[in-house]
Amino acid sequence: MKCIRFWGTRGSLPIALTAGAVRNKVIAALRGASGRSFASESEIEAYVDTLGMAVAGTYGGHSPCVEIETGGDEYVLCDLGTGVRPFAQRAIKRHGAASPQTYHIFMSHVHWDHIMGFPFFTPAYIKGNRIRIYGAHAVLEEAFRRQQAAPSFPVDFSALSASIEFIHLEPGQSHGVAGLDVSLMLQEHSGDSYGYRFSSEGKTVIYTTDSEHKLTDVAETKRFVEFFRGADLVIFDAMYSLTDSISIRADWGHSSNIVGVELCHMAGVRHLCLFHHEPVSSDETIAKLLVETQRYEEISRKENPLLVTAAYDGMEIRL
Amino acid sequence: MDCSIRRLADVVVAGPAGQIDHPNAQRLQQALAPLVDGAAAAKTPLVLDFSGVEYISSMGLRVLMVAAKQMRSQGARIAVAALQPVVEEIFDIARFRYVLEVFPSVRAALKEMSAPALAAYDAVAQ
Numbered sequence: 001m002k003c004i005r006f007w008g009t010r011g012s013l014p015i016a017l018t019a020g021a022v023r024n025k026v027i028a029a030l031r032g033a034s035g036r037s038f039a040s041e042s043e044i045e046a047y048v049d050t051l052g053m054a055v056a057g058t059y060g061g062h063s064p065c066v067e068i069e070t071g072g073d074e075y076v077l078c079d080l081g082t083g084v085r086p087f088a089q090r091a092i093k094r095h096g097a098a099s100p101q102t103y104h105i106f107m108s109h110v111h112w113d114h115i116m117g118f119p120f121f122t123p124a125y126i127k128g129n130r131i132r133i134y135g136a137h138a139v140l141e142e143a144f145r146r147q148q149a150a151p152s153f154p155v156d157f158s159a160l161s162a163s164i165e166f167i168h169l170e171p172g173q174s175h176g177v178a179g180l181d182v183s184l185m186l187q188e189h190s191g192d193s194y195g196y197r198f199s200s201e202g203k204t205v206i207y208t209t210d211s212e213h214k215l216t217d218v219a220e221t222k223r224f225v226e227f228f229r230g231a232d233l234v235i236f237d238a239m240y241s242l243t244d245s246i247s248i249r250a251d252w253g254h255s256s257n258i259v260g261v262e263l264c265h266m267a268g269v270r271h272l273c274l275f276h277h278e279p280v281s282s283d284e285t286i287a288k289l290l291v292e293t294q295r296y297e298e299i300s301r302k303e304n305p306l307l308v309t310a311a312y313d314g315m316e317i318r319l
Numbered sequence: 320m321d322c323s324i325r326r327l328a329d330v331v332v333a334g335p336a337g338q339i340d341h342p343n344a345q346r347l348q349q350a351l352a353p354l355v356d357g358a359a360a361a362k363t364p365l366v367l368d369f370s371g372v373e374y375i376s377s378m379g380l381r382v383l384m385v386a387a388k389q390m391r392s393q394g395a396r397i398a399v400a401a402l403q404p405v406v407e408e409i410f411d412i413a414r415f416r417y418v419l420e421v422f423p424s425v426r427a428a429l430k431e432m433s434a435p436a437l438a439a440y441d442a443v444a445q
Contacts, residue, residue, distance in 0.1 A: 215377060215381075216378070216381070242377055242380060242412075242414070242415070243384075243415050243418055244414065246380070246384050247384060256377070256413075257412075258412065258413055259377050262341075262376060262377055292411075292412040295408065295412065296409065296412050299374065299405055300374070
């Protein structure tokens with residue numbers, strides 16, 4: 001594995017920046033520049049780079065889609081949220097529409113936000129492309145067919161021209177796909193979800209979204225710690241605050257930043273990436289969450305430091 | 320993990336100490352259970368003196384959440400007092416101030432909750 005590329009990082013529902021939010025960012029940037037002068041483009045860029053994501057960027061609004069760049073010719077993705085549309089645009093621009101490609105896609109589960117990008121996944125409409133969708137849900141294929149059935153969508157699944165296969169994966173077993181060693185694990189979420197462990201060339205990445213980690217069952221916690229053990233990167237559902245996740249949103253199937261840090265510390269993980277952001281969270285809110293999570297990591301650290309980042313649409317993590 | 324217990328008039332003041340990490344959270348739960356049962360049944364306040372607590376994990380906060388729910392369901396008050404700065408930070412990061420009343424000191428909590436308990440506290444302090 002060479003790189004992880006985030007195409008969609010928002011949970012539950014895609015969102016977009018409003019005109020008011022963009023205006024506030026511009027005002028904040030201009031306020032910060034007051035009294036400064038910039039002699040060149042590079043000085044402007046250097047200034048912008050000091051502003052942080054809340055002012056100079058955005059965490060984005062596409063629903064979950066994460067690319068694993070293996071270094072091979074075939075594409076590997078996790079989930080098919082709306083982030084898959086810009087992913088496909090890039091892939092087609094790179095190869096041209098007439099050049100057949102293979103796409104391996106691992107599904108955490110089939111809730112709406114994780115499949116809603118597929119009807120807009122252009123490679124599915126192009127003959128010659130090969131799309132292999134992996135998962136452990138018995139309803140995997142049905143979920144994809146149903147979302148494109150009338151009256152929900154104008155193009156039925158049967159009209160897609162690519163070769164599309166659904167492959168059942170067995171949790172607890174190791175599977176070899178596109179040069180990756182892949183295993184998966186059942187997680188607590190309405191209708192079940194599965195976390196994935198991808199390993200190759202001495203690197204390990206965990207993709208664990210839509211999973212409620214309560215840590216109340218010692219055996220269950222140990223199971224996840226072993227699944228995460230020694231990972232270079234854990235992409236973790238940190239949608240709620242700890243308080244929300246154990247009170248008004250208990251049993252809603254999501255976790256918190258605090259539990260993410262604790263599990264990663266227990267498992268000796270190197271890098272925790274907060275993922276599946278709450279759709280109502282502004283860029284300021286996520287930026288603050290990140291700073292707080294980094295601080296909690298410092299407070300609770302007993303051994304090696306854990307790098308903490310927050311995923312954003314377009315983010316790349318080199319492994 | 321030690322947990323001192325003081326009764327001041329109608330208020331019980333429990334003082335856990337040390338690190339409330341995952342292994343110690345269960346001990347905190349065991350220490351608090353009879354106090355919460357008694358205070359909830361009698362509808363009398365329970366104050367947690369956190370001046371000796373150096374760290375609290377998510378499991379420790381979950382124990383406090385369960386205690387707060389039980390107390391509230393019986394119409395009884397529960398508060399935490401005298402947080403060390405690091406624990407105060409954890410409360411803020413976890414958004415835990417929405418769960419429990421937080422006071423800067425045990426005296427401030429008693430002043431809010433019970434005049435007889437405050438008098439008893441001041442008498443001991445003198």
